[in-house]
Amino acid sequence: MSGELSPIDKAKFVAAKRSVDYVEDGMRVGLGTGSTAAWMVRCLGELVRDQGLNIKGVPTSTRTADLAREVGIDVISLDEARWLDLTIDGADEFDANLNLIKGGGGALLQEKIVATASDQMIVIADIGKEVETLGAFPLPVEVIPFGWQTTKSLIEEMLISMDVLGRDASLRMNGERPFVTDEGNYILDLHLGRIGKANQLAMVLNQMPGVVENGLFIDICDVVILGYGDGRVETRDINEGTVEEDRLDFLESDNLFTDLQD
Numbered sequence: 001m002s003g004e005l006s007p008i009d010k011a012k013f014v015a016a017k018r019s020v021d022y023v024e025d026g027m028r029v030g031l032g033t034g035s036t037a038a039w040m041v042r043c044l045g046e047l048v049r050d051q052g053l054n055i056k057g058v059p060t061s062t063r064t065a066d067l068a069r070e071v072g073i074d075v076i077s078l079d080e081a082r083w084l085d086l087t088i089d090g091a092d093e094f095d096a097n098l099n100l101i102k103g104g105g106g107a108l109l110q111e112k113i114v115a116t117a118s119d120q121m122i123v124i125a126d127i128g129k130e131v132e133t134l135g136a137f138p139l140p141v142e143v144i145p146f147g148w149q150t151t152k153s154l155i156e157e158m159l160i161s162m163d164v165l166g167r168d169a170s171l172r173m174n175g176e177r178p179f180v181t182d183e184g185n186y187i188l189d190l191h192l193g194r195i196g197k198a199n200q201l202a203m204v205l206n207q208m209p210g211v212v213e214n215g216l217f218i219d220i221c222d223v224v225i226l227g228y229g230d231g232r233v234e235t236r237d238i239n240e241g242t243v244e245e246d247r248l249d250f251l252e253s254d255n256l257f258t259d260l261q262d
């Protein structure tokens with residue numbers, strides 16, 4: 001990587017760097033997917049390499065598994081781990097109740113399974129991810145390829161009956177072809193604008209036969225660590241309701257950060 005990182009990348013980096021303070025020796029840790037989670041995996045790799053941190057990592061995608069192995073983290077499957085101490089992941093949106101939209105990178109299914117199998121889920125995010133009401137970010141819904149167009153029509157009809165503001169669903173593409181998830185499924189992105197009853201929508205979607213999972217994470221996240229481009233981090237804890245502010249002097253002190261800039 002060369003040149004100066006953008007303020008958003010710096011914000012992601014400081015959130016990721018703060019999040020690894022929660023990881024203790026001997027833990028089984030769920031490793032999220034996406035550009036913010038990738039910073040966290042690199043930060044963990046540095047701790048493994050330089051400080052001998054002994055952890056097992058359960059990745060939420062093949063991309064994260066590849067990166068985790070590359071940086072020296074001992075990777076195991078969820079079935080080997082059975083239960084996790086902690087999962088750290090990114091998000092596309094979060095609200096004041098720490099409910100989330102995830103799946104912008106297409107990994108929502110493994111991410112939800114892994115986060116739900118964890119004692120604690122920490123989300124790391126830049127300030128652009130905070131919203132008053134979920135839904136400006138298109139809601140990803142993972143569907144079985146068989147009959148996906150029928151599933152899409154059924155979802156659109158359901159959205160009309162639920163009086164949801166936006167009702168369009170689009171098939172996520174990868175160039176000329178449908179985007180295919182790690183489980184071999186497709187993603188429909190629902191352009192809703194505003195999700196009034198997120199819990200109800202999540203349940204109704206998951207009752208539809210062709211739907212595998214949706215990207216609404218309701219009552220799963222415990223802590224959001226929010227990064228700013230100037231190094232500030234805020235920690236929002238759902239139980240304690242606290243907002244702590246701190247600043248990381250990452251520009252001068254962080255080897256990983258400066259290494260990646262060179």
Ligand SMILES: O=C[C@H](O)[C@H](O)[C@H](O)COP(=O)(O)O
Binds near residue numbers: 034104
């Ligand atoms: O499927 C992808 C994940 O849910 C990501 O955690 C989410 O899209 C956020 O990604 P990023 O950190 O790249 O914004």
